[in-house]
Amino acid sequence: MKRYSVFAVAREALRYHQGWGRAWKSPEPKKKYDAIIIGAGGHGLATAYYLGKNHGLKNVAILEKGWLGGGNTGRNTTIIRSNYLQDASAAIYEKARSLYETMSQDLNYNVMFSPRGVMMLAQTQHEIRGYKRTAQANSLQGVSTEFISPEKVKSLVPIINIDGPRYPVLGALWQSRGGTARHDAVAWGYARACSDMGMDIIQQCEVTGIRRENGQVQGVETSKGSIDCQKLGIVVAGHTGVLADMAGFRMPVEAVALQALVSEPIKPCMDVVVMANTVHGYMSQSDKGEMVIGGGADGFNNYTQRGSFHHVEETVRALIETFPIISRLKMLRWWGGIVDMTGDRSPILSKTPVGNIFINCGWGTGGFKAIPGSGWAMAELMAKGHSSLTEEFSLNRFKEGKFIDESVAAGVAH
Numbered sequence: 001m002k003r004y005s006v007f008a009v010a011r012e013a014l015r016y017h018q019g020w021g022r023a024w025k026s027p028e029p030k031k032k033y034d035a036i037i038i039g040a041g042g043h044g045l046a047t048a049y050y051l052g053k054n055h056g057l058k059n060v061a062i063l064e065k066g067w068l069g070g071g072n073t074g075r076n077t078t079i080i081r082s083n084y085l086q087d088a089s090a091a092i093y094e095k096a097r098s099l100y101e102t103m104s105q106d107l108n109y110n111v112m113f114s115p116r117g118v119m120m121l122a123q124t125q126h127e128i129r130g131y132k133r134t135a136q137a138n139s140l141q142g143v144s145t146e147f148i149s150p151e152k153v154k155s156l157v158p159i160i161n162i163d164g165p166r167y168p169v170l171g172a173l174w175q176s177r178g179g180t181a182r183h184d185a186v187a188w189g190y191a192r193a194c195s196d197m198g199m200d201i202i203q204q205c206e207v208t209g210i211r212r213e214n215g216q217v218q219g220v221e222t223s224k225g226s227i228d229c230q231k232l233g234i235v236v237a238g239h240t241g242v243l244a245d246m247a248g249f250r251m252p253v254e255a256v257a258l259q260a261l262v263s264e265p266i267k268p269c270m271d272v273v274v275m276a277n278t279v280h281g282y283m284s285q286s287d288k289g290e291m292v293i294g295g296g297a298d299g300f301n302n303y304t305q306r307g308s309f310h311h312v313e314e315t316v317r318a319l320i321e322t323f324p325i326i327s328r329l330k331m332l333r334w335w336g337g338i339v340d341m342t343g344d345r346s347p348i349l350s351k352t353p354v355g356n357i358f359i360n361c362g363w364g365t366g367g368f369k370a371i372p373g374s375g376w377a378m379a380e381l382m383a384k385g386h387s388s389l390t391e392e393f394s395l396n397r398f399k400e401g402k403f404i405d406e407s408v409a410a411g412v413a414h
């Protein structure tokens with residue numbers, strides 16, 4: 001009789017209790033799927049989930065070269081907001097934000113959505129003008145935001161120094177229903193729901209080739225063998241160029257490492273998210289008490305998923321004038337993820353030059369907040385061939401010069 005150690009039994013019991021067991025296994029690939037999604041990050045999993053839930057397409061596999069949520073989805077600073085300037089952006093980000101409000105109930109999995117409020121500090125005259133303009137646009141778009149005074153900023157965040165010598169706080173764009181969520185839980189919640197619908201999530205399964213015939217996709221080659229499919233969704237963030245190359249087309253996307261860090265845990269001192277785009281840094285406090293701090297992207301293209309000392313120094317130096325308390329904090333960990341940047345800093349959700357291959361990428365430094373809206377829209381695009389939410393984000397905009405200029409509201413900020 002096979003014998004199990006106490007630890008092994010306890011580990012398995014815990015996994016099943018938490019509902020991970022089914023999502024965690026690596027099933028044998030089937031011969032042919034209606035749809036394959038490459039990439040088990042938030043966007044790939046959400047796409048699969050809404051393919052099943054909204055369009056009844058459940059013969060679906062999600063292929064992941066690493067582990068569930070191990071890409072940017074598990075590495076970001078979890079800021080959720082929808083205060084974008086352009087109508088197309090506001091529509092998809094607000095769809096996502098509103099889905100976050102009920103995600104824990106929809107998935108029956110606690111994603112710890114915390115609508116604690118997000119403020120984007122205005123520290124130059126240019127930012128004041130830009131944020132007032134965005135607040136006006138948001139009121140027409142039905143997105144609830146307001147431009148608030150420095151005094152209101154101070155009352156919401158008492159630890160802020162609003163009278164800094166270089167960049168005093170001149171006001172802020174405030175979205176009271178923005179916030180944060182637990183990033184891995186978003187991936188796990190979607191994964192469990194996909195698994196419950198009978199979909200296969202195959203980890204440690206790297207896609208190494210894409211088979212085509214007469215301009216139509218036939219299937220993929222993977223490290224676990226060959227698999228056929230009717231439709232293919234490429235949702236691989238920083239590896240978009242690599243996968244597009246396998247399918248025989250090029251993408252207007254660059255891969256760059258983006259870094260973040262956390263401090264030692266301290267008592268609760270800040271219950272909103274603050275972004276300071278002029279000096280470039282942003283901060284929130286996690287439930288464990290760590291100050292979660294996001295920095296900038298590397299100034300050169302690369303595929304590293306690591307942090308570097310000079311970014312820690314740069315980011316802390318940038319924030320210290322506005323948040324003097326961090327001068328006395330020890331920093332605990334830092335890390336990086338590979339983000340996918342387009343020229344206009346807006347995403348791509350699109351058909352491609354190959355029939356039945358669809359692509360979702362270009363979320364750059366700010367796609368965590370978009371996961372449910374992006375999945376919803378991408379599933380509609382894959383199932384029906386069109387979606388009102390994706391129209392302006394198609395690849396054609398690079399041919400037609402119809403860029404979506406989000407420089408004031410988004411830029412490389414989150």
Ligand SMILES: Cc1cc2nc3c(=O)[nH]c(=O)nc-3n(C[C@H](O)[C@H](O)[C@H](O)COP(=O)(O)OP(=O)(O)OC[C@H]3O[C@@H](n4cnc5c(N)ncnc54)[C@H](O)[C@@H]3O)c2cc1C
Nearest residue numbers: 039041042043065071072073076077079207337367368369
């Ligand atoms: C440090 C940092 C901070 C950030 N902060 C925020 C924030 O505060 N708010 C916000 O909204 N966004 C933020 N972002 C951006 C956000 O994390 C990303 O936009 C989002 O997670 C992208 O999700 P995804 O599912 O597209 O990609 P990923 O989560 O990266 O998933 C793609 C998956 O594809 C897999 N893959 C790649 N190649 C292959 C292959 N050949 N075969 C199979 N699988 C493959 C990868 O292993 C990966 O798991 C941040 C990012 C970073 C790095």
